[in-house]
Amino acid sequence: MRTLKYIGRRLLVLVPQLFLISIITFTLVRMLPGDPARLELGPLAPEEGVELLRHQLRLDKPLPQQYIAYLQRLLQGDFGRSWVNSSSVAQDLLVRAPATLELITAGMLIVLVVMVPIALLSASPSRGWLARATRRTSFGYGLLAGALPDFWLGLVLIFVFFNVLGWAPGPEGRLAILDLPPERVTGFYVVDTLLAGNFDTFKSALSHLALPAVTLALVYGGPVFKMVRASMEAALRSDYTIYAEGLGLPRRTVLLWAMRNAAPPVVVVTGVVAGYLLGGAVLIETVFNLNGIGQYAVQSITTADYAPIQGFVLVAAVFTMMVYLIVDLLQFMIDPRVSARAS
């Protein structure tokens, strides 16, 4: 019951946030010099079409009315049209979103499945060679993480693993040129190929995903890694861990309980990082030619195609808001102190 109430209240906060986001994206485009209708339709559009859109956007009416017209269009799922591809922006984004989501998911998985355990290990006070080795690597990684530019790191990985070692495919997209994309179920090629039982294409999709996901994880996993290590170290040094040791509790229990305490700050940082992943995906998609929504936005910027930019910004902000929502809910679930304060 308390949980439901909290979820309800948290969802209620989302409404004004979404409104603010729409106002900001609306303002961004109105900041442009020139006629919004002309900008959206491009310099080559006929005057009648521009006039029609002008009417539709209520550009002859005061700003609040224009904003309402903008909202109406959004609610109908109309994000405008790209004048370069002459296609619907909503359609374009939908087609490309799975590529971006697949990249982000894979990157996050690497962070959670590979990097978090390493960070936990490096925080443990054991003196074994494994712990020592992870401590040393994690020290070096902690120094570099966040400093290395993601787009450059992607290039270096391509150079090493494609050009020198030949282990990975080059930046040719999500599949090799001759591979046929699988039938769309989830939009994730790695999943869809498995569902279709097409293992060759699955391998191809996986190998094309590996380098970009690793790049994303290495660059954006840094804060998560550091936070896991720091909060685990703090938990292991804390009074309650010493007391639990003093009571002779099994080592496993002591470690598990320490991890439980390390979790809340890690969840927060993971959430913030997940929000940033979309920004990182923009550059990494461009480097690896993955054709997701990030690369779509970059292309639109170089061609001054404003409707896709506006659509992408909106999607990005909403995505981040959703991630923060999930983080808040998770935190509510794992920390009784938060739930006590919230209700």
Added chain:
Amino acid sequence: MSALKVDDDRRRQHSSASVAWYSTHWSVIGLWSRLSRFDRAVLVVFVLILIIAAIGPFVAPYPPTFADPLQRLVSPNGAHPFGTDENGIDVLSRLIAAPRTDVLIAVIATTLSVVIGAPLGVVAGYFEGSDRRAMRWISEGTLRLLDVIQAFPVFILAMVLVAIRGTGPVNVVFAVAFVNFPVFLRLVRSEILSLREHPYAEAAVALGNSELGVGFKHLLPNAWPTVLVQVSVTIGFAVLLTAGLSFVGAGVSPPTPELGAMIASGAKFMIIGQWWVAMFPGLLLGLIVFTFAATGDIVGKLMEPGQRAIPSHHCLFSKDRIAPAAQAEAVAPSAQDAVLSVRGLAIEASGRPPILDGVSFDLMPGEILGVVGLPGSGKSILVRAILRLLGHGLQRRAGHVFFRGKDLAELDDKTLRAIRGCEILPLLPNAKSQLNPLVRVGDFMVAHIRAHYRCSRREAHARAARMLGAIGIGDAEHWLAAYPHELSGGMAQRVCLAIALVHRPPLIIADEPTAGLDVTVQRQVLDLMIELCHQGGAAQVLATRELGIVAHYCNRVAVLHEGLIVEMGSVRDVLLAPRHAVTRRLIAAADLRAVSAAANTPSKIVP
């Protein structure tokens, strides 16, 4: 009268100013000598980057925009140590010239975001603490607006801003400044909120200054150190952002030497194996970002108040540091039936004077030994050493701890675990922080019971409930389901007491078990503890700084001072005829501090 006072104040100010100058002068040298070698290297690189950013284009071996069509994509060699790019421009020369663009944009943009963000932060912090509701709403609204602005991923927001305003360095500066100003607004706001609680801020307001004026004149300058640390870090990220923008073609474009654009132009060659065009700019970019972030860390570290004080080991009364009589016991063999025998125990933190030195005593079954001493005398370390819970940085240099004739240091991990918590029970200060905040009291007790006694979860639960009942906690089920934050300090200590007694241990090691509790609760908890110890026949080491507690509850007392037992004997003997200055001091203090406990044994306290 008042004129005299002002004059006096001024003189004091003057002298303190000269002292400040003097200490600043010395602290520059002092700071440098206290930096680690790594930190010094970072600072040297930091200065180098600034120099290159200032004079780069003038010292490059080749003109950074000079293209030689005959020398295109030459791999690194003698004439071009870092090779040439696709236009035949020397990569090294461009590398030396490029940081200027990036660092300059980043510095200007960051300055701009401070200039916009800091005053808004002061206003937000001021509005937030205001009495008027409308002002608080404005502040709240601003913060929520910032939340939403920050929901736009930084890079995307900057990219779109540049796209809208057009590419070029000026617009990059605006975009980078815009995405970073919320950082400074928030930072300054939270600093102001905490600073305005200080007495001097309240005093300035009380003197009739406007709150906003105080915010700008008195509080903002105090927030600068924190802001400065953030500035350094932000400049690093601004460099990265600028390069990223240029990389996607939304920033500085060629032929201006710029690191992101250099990487972009080298990207296609990297894939086909001509790595040098993009490799070096990326490395340099990483180095710049890292150096700025690390410099911020170093500055932050140096600004921590604790770092300024020169570490020294002040001894309160070092003259008393004579070899004590109690030391003689170190050689004596341990008593036959002692529960606990400590022999010549010495604990040290690496490279420092020992924290405990030659501590020896015996504890008979059922006996209660009080260990008293001033704060910092080593009581807690002694407790931890007996439990073998020294933690990081501390180690046993000499001596032994025998529990029922077994040397605890020789035991393997498993045996030690079986003894700790079952036969030797810790009772530590601030019970609330001893209980894991995310584990229910019941789960904790069940885990502890089952760690030493094979039984089902339900059985252990019932036993925990019985134990809570036995120490007078009604409604045991309610408390077993509670989390530690729902317990009062006294209740938490009672739970710890229940934990300590559930296995009927022969030995309890208590360290300030009543610290942080109010006096009446202290008495209740102590009475309960001693009574139950007597029932179960448990011996106890009770470390405390209050002689009143010792006088009331203990059989024997050991006075600990700077890691040495300076005096030990029966409570009556020691308190009636103290031989050591520390003991006398503690007795003098006890009269004031624990009157209630000491009142029962006045004959013992009065010397």
